[in-house]
Structure formats: structure tokens, C-alpha cells
Amino acid sequence: QVQLVQSGAEVKKPGASVKVSCKTSGYTFTNHYIYWVRQAPGQGLEWVGKINPTDGRTDNAQKLQGRVTVTRDTSTSTVYMDLSSLRSEDTAVYYCARGLSSLAAYFDNWGQGTLVTVSS
Amino acid sequence: QSVLTQPPSASGTPGQRVTISCSGSSSNIGGNYVFWYQQFPGTAPKLLIYRNNERPSGVPDRFSGSKSGTSASLAISGLRSEDEADYYCAAWDDSLSGPLFGGGTKLTVL
Numbered sequence: 402q403v404q405l406v407q408s409g410a411e412v413k414k415p416g417a418s419v420k421v422s423c424k425t426s427g428y429t430f431t432n433h434y435i436y437w438v439r440q441a442p443g444q445g446l447e448w449v450g451k452i453n454p455t456d457g458r459t460d461n462a463q464k465l466q467g468r469v470t471v472t473r474d475t476s477t478s479t480v481y482m483d484l485s486s487l488r489s490e491d492t493a494v495y496y497c498a499r500g501l502s503s504l505a506a507y508f509d510n511w512g513q514g515t516l517v518t519v520s521s
Numbered sequence: 522q523s524v525l526t527q528p529p530s531a532s533g534t535p536g537q538r539v540t541i542s543c544s545g546s547s548s549n550i551g552g553n554y555v556f557w558y559q560q561f562p563g564t565a566p567k568l569l570i571y572r573n574n575e576r577p578s579g580v581p582d583r584f585s586g587s588k589s590g591t592s593a594s595l596a597i598s599g600l601r602s603e604d605e606a607d608y609y610c611a612a613w614d615d616s617l618s619g620p621l622f623g624g625g626t627k628l629t630v631l
Contacts, residue, residue, distance in 0.1 A: 436620070445524060446558075446566065446609055446622040462619055496565055506556045506611035506620035509577070511565035 403427040405435075405497050405512035412518045418485040421515045423497030430478035431455045434500035436508060437471060437482045439493040447493075451500065452480055487519045525549065525610050525623035532629040538598040541626045543610030545591050549621050553613040555593040557586055560607045560625075569608070570595060597628075605630045 408422040423435060437449035450461035452471040459471045470483040480497060495515045498508035526544040533539040545551065555573050558566035568577055570586035573593065585596045593612075597604055607625045614621035 438620075438622075445625045446611070448617075448619045448621070451619070460618060463617070498565075501571075505554055505613050506622070507554070507568075507571055508556075508558075508566075509568050511567075514565055 403499065403510045405499060405510055407495075407497060407512040407515045410516040410518070412520065413487050414521055415487055415489065415519055417487050417519075418483060419487060419517050420481055420483045421495050421497075421517065423480045423482070423512050425478045425480070425499070428499075430473075430475060434503055435471075435473070435480040436498045436500050437469075437495060438498055438508075439495045440514075441490070441493040444493075449482065449484075449495065453503070454478075454480070484517070487517075489519050491517065492519045493517060523621075525612065525621055527608075527610060527623035527626045529624065530627045530629065532631055533597075533600045534631045535600055535602065537600045538596060539600055539628065540597075541595045541608050541610075541628070543593045543595070543623050545593075545612060545621070547591060548616045549591075549612040549614040550588065550593055551591040552615060555586065555588050556611045557584075557595045558609045558611065560609065566609060600630055602630045604628060 404426045406424045431454045436451040450471045452459045461469045473480045497512040499510040501507040557570035559569045560566040573588040574586045583599045609625050610623040
């Protein structure tokens with residue numbers, strides 16, 4: 402069965418960087434985009450970025466432009482989300498999700514989420 | 522537009538029919554499919570409705586979706602206690618060049 406398994410919770414200081422991983426299995430890795438979506442405490446969902454595992458091309462949310470980098474390792478079917486210059490408002494649960502279409506909000510499988518806490 | 526507009530809360534008694542609205546614009550709902558997600562506390566969202574009104578296998582037919590113009594709705598009939606959760610609408614946004622989510626609606630079963 403399709404699985405997306407994320408790395409564990411992180412606590413970081415303001416200005417630091419964090420790298421969250423999402424290991425996929427149960428399907429052909431290059432057949433589906435992987436998206437990153439975050440959810441601040443008590444808040445709604447917000448798109449962070451996406452990657453095409455086939456060629457590594459990415460698109461990121463404009464408000465995070467320059468601070469977020471999404472990469473992939475095809476040998477391990479793993480996607481990574483790197484967020485730099487962390488601020489308190491980046492505190493959130495970060496989810497990876499498998500996209501069933503490159504131009505739709507269509508996510509059929511999600512990781513379990515990774516809590517990133519930014520605090521001095 | 523930073524989020525699609527949903528009512529923050531909705532409620533109903535067991536057996537009732539409840540609808541949750543989702544309002545957007547021509548750059549998102551008006552020109553793209555709408556999706557609905559169900560989320561329980563401490564867990565990841567789960568796909569509930571895709572392409573406006575389709576249900577993934579395993580989702581009860583008590584859940585239905587519709588879309589008209591720049592608005593969409595999720596209807597839950599025969600409300601059950603286990604339906605108590607947060608519900609999010611989502612659509613691709615052409616201006617954002619990415620998915621846009623609603624602010625979420627917390628459904629309470631009284």
C-alpha cells in the first residue's frame with residue numbers, strides 16, 4: 402500500500418534551518434508529484450511547495466520564496482523540504498502529500514506530519 | 522485571495538443534514554476542480570471528495586459535493602457522531618500557481 406513516512410519532530414532557534422524528509426513506498430516514485438503543506442497550531446492548511454520527482458523541478462509558495470527548497474532522492478524514493486531563516490511564524494506541522502494531478506489540489510495520501518517548533 | 526472562505530463552524534444533531542459552504546473566485550473554484558478534506562485532531566487530512574462531487578472508495582455516500590460558479594458545498598446527510606471533525610475545501614489557484622485551501626470548518630455533532 403502507498404505510504405509516506407516523515408521524519409520526527411524538530412525544535413529550532415530563530416534564524417536556523419530545518420530539513421524534513423518524506424520517504425515514500427508502495428508506488429512508482431516518479432509517477433506522482435509530492436507536495437508540502439503546513440498547518441500552524443489551530444490554523445488551516447497552507448501550501449509550501451511541490452516537486453516533480455521525475456526531473457526534480459519545483460514550485461514554491463511565493464510567500465516562502467527564497468527560504469524553501471524541495472529536493473528528492475530517486476534512489477531512496479524520498480523527498481526533502483528545507484526551510485531556512487526560520488521565524489516563530491514557521492512553527493507548524495508540515496505534511497507531505499502525494500498529488501494525483503500536477504495542477505489540482507488532489508492529494509490522496511498524506512504523511513503523518515512533522516511538527517517544527519521555532520523558539521528561542 | 523489567500524484562502525477560500527468557509528464558515529468557521531457548523532453543527533447538527535444525529536440524523537440531520539448539514540452543508541458547509543466554500544467561496545472563492547474565478548482564479549480558483551471558478552475555473553478548477555474542488556476537493557474536500559476531513560481532518561481529525563492530531564491526524565493528517567483525508568481526501569473526502571474529489572473533482573467537485575466524486576467520492577473515493579470507502580467514503581460513505583452520506584457525503585456529497587457540489588459546485589456552482591465560484592462556490593462549492595459539502596453536504597453530509599444522516600449525520601453521525603463520528604463525523605465530528607474539521608473540513609477543508611481546496612482548489613488549484615491559477616494566480617498562486619498552487620493549491621489554495623479554505624480556512625476550515627469545525628463540525629460539531631450535538
